[in-house]
């Protein structure tokens with residue numbers, strides 16, 4: 001388990017100190033605790049009996065080794081691109097265990113998914129449904145589909161990660177859904193199996209989830225009256241984690257609440273798509289202080305990880321706890337902005353933090369396991385960090401640090417000498 005001993009001011013992941021990880025692999029570095037990921041997965045599983053299914057949202061952390069770990073737990077997967085499907089298959093997952101979400105799936109992606117035998121395509125618009133029919137017809141297969149409905153529930157989360165309100169681009173509005181279900185029911189190469197929704201991410205209470213679920217069960221009733229029998233209902237992901245010291249989402253309350261609602265629908269298999277809640281707290285981003293700098297009464301810790309490595313603070317003003325690694329308690333904290341090397345004022349990891357830091361020290365950014373590496377880029381032609389998986393007192397490189405050569409691979413000069 002990830003364990004932080006504040007008294008010693010010494011930070012460890014499982015049984016390896018963060019300082020040792022940094023020494024062995026360099027910084028910046030993403031480190032993940034294998035046993036924390038497994039514990040998070042089992043926390044969901046224990047309240048989620050068969051035949052209901054969990055489909056891990058690959059976008060949260062798509063490293064092959066992590067997918068492989070979850071394949072071994074019998075996980076299904078929620079993907080949003082052909083690339084993510086490739087990852088799942090490469091990690092040993094079966095296409096049958098995969099649901100495919102996303103608002104703008106290309107013909108190429110749909111073809112690939114159907115050729116591989118995808119479990120379900122979560123359709124986000126009437127136009128996409130027509131395209132799937134065409135692709136399935138050309139391949140002479142039946143496409144298993146669910147229609148994503150927008151239940152218009154306020155998830156009370158950051159506007160950039162709320163997805164279930166009328167104003168969002170996702171899904172089909174509840175009021176417009178019936179004719180699209182009718183159409184799907186009648187199309188020759190569509191096998192309509194379900195309905196799905198996803199109201200947003202980082203949701204901290206069961207209320208909005210259960211509201212959405214009730215609306216979805218109501219839809220199942222309405223469809224049944226029209227002679228359309230669904231067999232699966234996918235209620236998406238969005239389970240919040242405690243970046244800050246707030247009351248955690250009660251997963252048991254939500255899942256048992258759902259199972260209660262589902263009692264009257266024994267023919268329906270429920271799916272959930274947790275991403276963040278499986279990997280966020282299992283990951284640290286370890287970074288080194290390159291310099292300290294004071295200007296205009298402000299202090300900066302200039303670190304070697306930037307917004308290209310960890311975008312969440314810049315994009316959502318997301319707050320991640322930052323801890324000074326291996327410091328004794330004798331020197332005093334400074335008030336610093338922890339900022340990265342990218343040439344953008346918005347490149348920061350944390351503002352106004354009380355940290356006991358000096359040049360060369362290590363800092364650890366907590367809860368970096370979800371939407372950390374997966375949202376990283378090569379902006380400023382910066383090499384992305386390595387990823388390591390820690391298991392007890394062992395650690396494994398699960399992605400090599402990029403090299404400068406990697407950064408120019410695939411590009412072409414117009415004139416070569």
Ligand SMILES: Cc1ncc(COP(=O)(O)O)c(C=O)c1O
Pocket residue numbers: 057060078101163198200201202236237238239273274275276277
């Ligand atoms: C359709 C869908 N499913 C699942 C997820 C995973 O969400 P989270 O990581 O918040 O559990 C997302 C992301 O918000 C999503 O868009």
Ligand SMILES: N[C@@H](CCCC[NH3+])C(=O)O
Pocket residue numbers: 059161201202312370371375
């Ligand atoms: N990327 C977001 C979550 C969005 C989930 C995708 N629908 C985050 O870092 O919080």
